[in-house]
Amino acid sequence: MAGSEGALSGVKVLDLSRILAGPTCTQLLGDLGASVIKVENPSTEGDDTRQWGPPYVQDKDGNRSDLSAYFMSSNRNKKSVALDIASAEGQAEILRLAAHADILIENFKPGGLAKYGLDYATLSQKFPRLVYCSISGYGQTGPNASKPGYDLMAQGYGGIMSLTGAADGAPMKVGVGIADVMCGMYATVGILAALRHRDQTGEGQHIDLALVDSQIGWLISEGVNYLTSGQVPQRRGNGHPNIVPYDVYETSDGHVIIAVGNDGQFQRFCQFLGLEELADDPRFARNPDRLENRDALNAVLRPALAALSMTEVIAGLEEKKVPVGPVQQLDQVFDSDQVAARGMRFAMQAAPGQVELIGNPLKLSRTPVTYRRPPPEFGADTQDVLGSNDPFED
Structure with a gap:
C-alpha cells in the first residue's frame, strides 16, 4: 500500500x-x-x-x-x-x-x-x-x-x-x-x-x-467490580459477569454468541424462541434478576437453542435486532x-x-x-x- x-x-x-x-x-x-x-x-x-x-x-x-x-x-x-x-x-x-x-x-x-x-x-x-x-x-x-x-x-x-x-x-x-x-x-x-x-x-x-x-x-470492569464489592470474581467460562444472557450457545451445527444487552432485547429474544413466558417470569424479567438466576435461565435456553441451526439462530435474532454472531475459526475469519x-x-x-x-x-x-x-x-x-x-x- x-x-x-x-x-x-x-x-x-x-x-x-x-x-x-x-x-x-x-x-x-x-x-x-x-x-x-x-x-x-x-x-x-x-x-x-x-x-x-x-x-x-x-x-x-x-x-x-x-x-x-x-x-x-x-x-x-x-x-x-x-x-x-x-x-x-x-x-x-x-x-x-x-x-x-x-x-x-x-x-x-x-x-x-x-x-x-x-x-x-x-x-x-x-x-x-x-x-x-x-x-x-x-x-x-x-x-x-x-x-x-x-x-x-x-x-x-x-x-x-x-x-x-x-x-x-x-x-x-x-x-x-x-x-x-x-x-x-x-x-x-x-x-x-x-x-x-x-x-x-x-x-x-x-x-x-x-x-x-x-x-x-x-482488568477494566472486573477489576472495579472487585474494588467496589470486595468480592473476588470467579471464572464463568464465556458468561458475562454483569449481563445475562451474554454467552456462547451450542446449536445443532456449531456455536453462536448471543449478547442480550437490555430487557427489551431479552423480550424479543424470548419471542424468537417461542418462550414469551420467560420475559414475564419475575426471575428473568430484568437483568439483575437474570444474573441472580443465571443457571435456571440457561437450563431453559440451551436445549431450545441446541434444537436450531446456526443459520436459523443468526438470521432469526438479526431480524429481531438482538446481537448475535458466529464463533469462527481462523480460516473462516481470513476468508x-x-x-x-x-x-x-x-x-x-x-x-x-x-x-x-x-x-x-x-x-x-x-x-x-x-x-x-x-x-x-x-x-x-x-x-x-x-x-x-x-x-x-x-
Whole structure:
C-alpha cells in the first residue's frame, strides 16, 4: 500500500526491543509513517522470536528462512541492523543512531543498559529531546523490579488468568500474548503523548512501562467490580459477569454468541424462541434478576437453542435486532468478505518470497497507514544503516 505520507512521517525510532510488547509498539509507529531501525543481537541470531516456529517462510528452493510467522506478526516497516551493544563499537553506533532518533524503546531488565552507558539517565544528558521508553515485567521500581517478565507470568500475576476458563476448570491464559500486545499499545499511547510534550517544550522524558501494570490496567470492569464489592470474581467460562444472557450457545451445527444487552432485547429474544413466558417470569424479567438466576435461565435456553441451526439462530435474532454472531475459526475469519473489505489481510514481497500478514485496524481518512517494508531478514540493513549519514532515511 502506497500513498500519502503517514501521520508520523519524519519521526525516527531506535528499537532495542525484542519478542512482542516492544515490537508491537514499533510496528504500529512504523505503520503510521515513522522510520524504525530494529537493533538485533548477532550472538543470538537476532530477535528471539525468529526461532519461535514453525511455521517459517521458505524460499523458492524450500529452504527455511529466519522469518517465523511469530516474528513477522510484529516486525514489518523496520530495518534490521545487527549490532553487539556489549562491544565498544556497538555502543558507539547506538549513540550515533540515538543522536538522530526521536524515540528509543528497550525491554532490557531494569538497569541492564546502564553498564553500556545506554540507560535513560546517561542518554538524556546527551540527547535531552529523546523520548525513551522502557518496557519490563514489573517496572523500574517496586519489590519485583528485578524479576524477569513474560506474557504468561503477567497474565498470572495480574489476575486475568483467574478470570479466564471454565467455571469448574483451571485458570487459563488468553489464546494469544495479550498482556504483551496491550503493553505495546499502552507504550504507543505514552510515546505519542511524550512526543507532543517534547514538540511543545523541547523536553524528552522517560516512559516506565510494566507488563504487569498494563495487564492490571485492562482488568477494566472486573477489576472495579472487585474494588467496589470486595468480592473476588470467579471464572464463568464465556458468561458475562454483569449481563445475562451474554454467552456462547451450542446449536445443532456449531456455536453462536448471543449478547442480550437490555430487557427489551431479552423480550424479543424470548419471542424468537417461542418462550414469551420467560420475559414475564419475575426471575428473568430484568437483568439483575437474570444474573441472580443465571443457571435456571440457561437450563431453559440451551436445549431450545441446541434444537436450531446456526443459520436459523443468526438470521432469526438479526431480524429481531438482538446481537448475535458466529464463533469462527481462523480460516473462516481470513476468508470472509468483511476481512477483504476492511483490508485486514494483505500480502508483501519479502526476501525469501511472498508473505501474508494481518492488516492494521486503524483507518485514518487523511494519513492512512502504509506497508512500506516487509519483515526483514536478520541484519539485512546493517551495511546500509551503518554506512549512511542519514541512517533513518526510509
